[in-house]
Amino acid sequence: MSVKKDMLPGLDRREQRLVQGLDSAAALVGEEGVIAASAQERHDGNKGTGAFPADAVEACLRIAGVTLDDVDFLAHGFRYEPSPVFERDHLMRRWYQEVYSEQVQLGLLRARYPEHDWSRKLARVPHHLAHAASAYYLSGFQDAMVLVVDGMGETESISVMSGRHGQLRTLRTYPISASLGILYSVVTHYLGFQPGMDEYKVMGLAPYGDPSRYADVAGELSRRHPGGRLSIPLLARDRSPVERETHGGALRRLEELFGPARHPDAPLTQRHMDIAATLQHCLEEGLLFILRTALDQADGNPRDLCMAGGVALNCTANGLIARSGLFDRIFVQPAAGDDGSALGAALWQLGQHVPTTPVAMTMPYWGEEFGPEEVAEALTALGPEHDVRKLPDERLLEQVSALIRAGSVVAWFQGRMEFGPRALGNRSILADPTAPGMRAHLNAVVKQREEFRPFAPAVLAEDAHEYFEMKPGQEGLYRHMLFTTQVREKYRELLPAITHVDGSARVQVVERGNAPRFWSLIRRFGDDWGTPMVLNTSFNLRGQPIVRTPREAVATYARSSLDALAIGGWLVVRRSRAQEGIDD
Template sequence: MLVLGISGLDRSMSVKKDMLPGLDPREQRLVQGLESAAALVGEDGVIAASAQERHDGVKGTGGFPADAVEACLRVAGVSLDDVDFLAHGFRYEPSPAFERDDLVRRWYREVYSEQVQLDILASRYPGHDWSRKLVRVPHHLAHAASAYHLSGFSDALVLVADGMGEAESISVMSGRDGRLEVLRTYPIGASLGILYSVVTHYLGFLPGMDEYKVMGLAPYGDASRHAGAAEELARHLPGGRLLVPLLARDRSPVERETHRGSLRRLEELFGPARHPDAPLTQRHMDVAATLQRRLEESLLFVLRSALEETGGGPRDLCMAGGVALNCTANGTIARSGLFERMFVQPASGDDGAALGAALWQLRRHVPAEPVAMTMPYWGEGFGPEEIAGALAVLGPEHEVRELPDARLLAEVSGLIRSGAVVAWFQGRMEFGPRALGNRSILADPSAPHMREHLNAVVKQREEFRPFAPAVLDEDAREYFEIEPGQEGLFRHMLFTAQVREKYRDLLPAVTHVDGSARVQVVERDAAPRFWSLIRRFGDDWGTPMLLNTSFNLRGQPIVRTPQEAVATYARSSLDALAIGGWLVIRRPGARRGAA
């Protein structure tokens, strides 16, 4: 059986722009159905998955994932005729809630309804009986399936937290013997995801996109300065109930679409909102710290309440939904002692709902116990001929050499140690927001000024943003405060750990201001070529670790094809490109591109 999953709501952004013309671009993004993607699964597991933004270049796009669908079919060598079901990660049904006002009526009529989805599919792919093939999966159930079925845990608590599903913002489920059962849901008025997005907007960033920036900013702040406002952000009530009072300030239909009422209340609590171009001050950092702490406290509150209701078990936890991409909160939960094991699905945002919808439908028809995934290298890969063709466009200012594998690793190791920043393009593309060693930019984690150089010159992004260390599995506990047996928790760069005190000064490029790092543990069997490069760097220079960040420039999705990799390298300030078996460097005196 083959099941194709998709995420996104194709008309969401255009309908909002039409309904409310003249909105701020940040207000336009306060919609559901962004991060569209496609995933193809079969009885043996995940075959392919790809985010639409990697194809059309529009970060966080909600457009129909036509290119991603075609990529998944190409990888599998099949056509749509071979697909048994198409599963969509939303299931809106007619409800009195959609009669509340003209705006929500229009949302259902033009974006959410089953007929809209059938019309979109019919226009894209005529000649198919989509009324038979289309399966609409409730949004939180899709998220839950994406985590549970790939966790390897037979008996687990499953937490989904995001902005909202159809009518819920948090869902707690039980996963047992390959099946999911909803234990409790929290309404939209308890949405920790919307809360985080609204504060992201207040701080001058792009909601639905830049929440990770707020997470990175939080360690610079002092949460105690606004401790009195914590109850306004999230209130913990008897019986495990949760409330986000801020959201009740959005009273009119327009306010519910823009959260202007919530933003006004934030200004009353914390002072004027930051303009996107204004400098970041200590006040902004303190607000970020307050938000981050309250998020962590609220997630622990929900989880403790769930454990009490279930009699203290199960002791394994799966997580998905956009909130599960908060690495700092994940690290706090892991250290809480509430659970023996944890798994966070690496594409926990709405791109992962495509994967989960497909897995949910597959396991309805072909039941199976969860199997632990390794690395999400589910995108397209490219052969030597395609890479050579992409490199042929480079001019004489670039030196292009095809090298044996051992020589390639040795030269890249030497370049990185000399202070070079090297783009690394290998194998199949990762699925999810993290570059995990196949579409990466690599540098020396011990270089004192590397973080500033990467942020200012290469990536052209905010100077406070941290970078992740990729460390060998067998050496992770030497450098980071990771409990024995928990190394696998960090393979997808979704948890923070403290850098051991004695190494913090030795690893300035990957140690955040609070001593933490968003660690990626690299296992030999799961990522053999990336492991070999880090091993070579460690053998050559003493530290089995590399700084790893995504291969993209400001405003650009992570590169997908060899052509994109070569073009991005050529117009950037990157020093070298290792792509397949080729190494590209600029000849002495060659003018660098402008990022």
């Protein structure tokens, strides 16, 4: 972002985010699997940062108890080479000379870690290959189709690969001019949100809209052609070097098609909802078209699918693909965006030196964990207006269950931090999914975000198919909160806080063996009150990354309107709410 700001002074922050390489992260892998992984944003507080992940690197080394001397290779999830593309204009030349080239990357490493010979240790992995490896090697599927869809890699925006017996082979790529990811980001910008960060908001807005309103102009967004070719006419409107950096031509065309762009502070209208619905429909149709084409042209009959890249975080599209019947099993690596490309680059490089076969991952609890001493020290920052108690495990679960049922919003900080954008029960905010006003309260008061945003349920695996439209045996698909499905109609009135306007929910299925403490809390809530699920959202406030440390957890709780904090074995409750859920 700093390079783009220097290239084109005067861009606003949203325009600066139309760049490659945000969401920087580090991961450490070995023959035993994934050892540690962490996003840089959790360390420096800059959400979605593209900064060199020095803090994340140090965290991974600290978790493993090793130093850089013990690391055989440092793999990077991009591999730019000299190309005529970078001679197209002066801005492209600067990108290559100042950011993308191998010499720049080596220079950064030598400046940061001068004692190491990085010319021997640095392994540059093509971006889509890194994404593909992050999904395939953690899927457990031996023979699978692998789909990578994002804004762009080095020269491609979509890659279809074959994963077979531990090897990845590219079958087809689509150029940047066919980028569904860039299309989604440009329309996200047009709708007044931050591109490269807020696409999930547009996904959440889409069910309020009607895509038929703009069906006559949807072909200006994306078109499908014989032979599996895909085009994005909107992107062809960017003709000058500056327009290619800012998508100014595409944004002007969007205003011609749909009317004035929305200012970030302006109200959302039905027009904006219908545009979001049109965009989501184009994305879904494009993905199904690509997959059907790939299946028609594939050798054999692959029945398993792996997905990665930022577009694979679109839970609604993922749910549609799962329901399409095209594949028997689907796996989406939970850190599917560019943070996960760090993980994939490491896994790919490992596979070049050690025989590698895909092994099914469970939960991405690969971040830092903190002991009772660190928690106790952090709690000393709280004043007398907070009731702080150390409780036995069963008593803690009992009290948190009672607080949630009483209408309290409880922050839950336990175990190792999750890797990826979803809070999966270790850095979460929890509430009662049956409370009619809870969704509005969380959006307006606690999370301080847009009122249309949905919340996810975390439900016990053994009960998931009772409440949601999934077959027994499908529970693992929903382990990482990356697929939507329908709430069964008879339970929609019972579960207003987690049922979206279209009857869907972004479900997290919780298995006892994978998340024992979180499972035990939900089991206790179900035994106490009859519904074996809780509302689960990430433990952060507006504009803040998910909390990492006990100190951040305590500080975030203290400055928020959260009612309680369960951190390790401690329960903290504001004294003004202390009698509403807990007993002496």
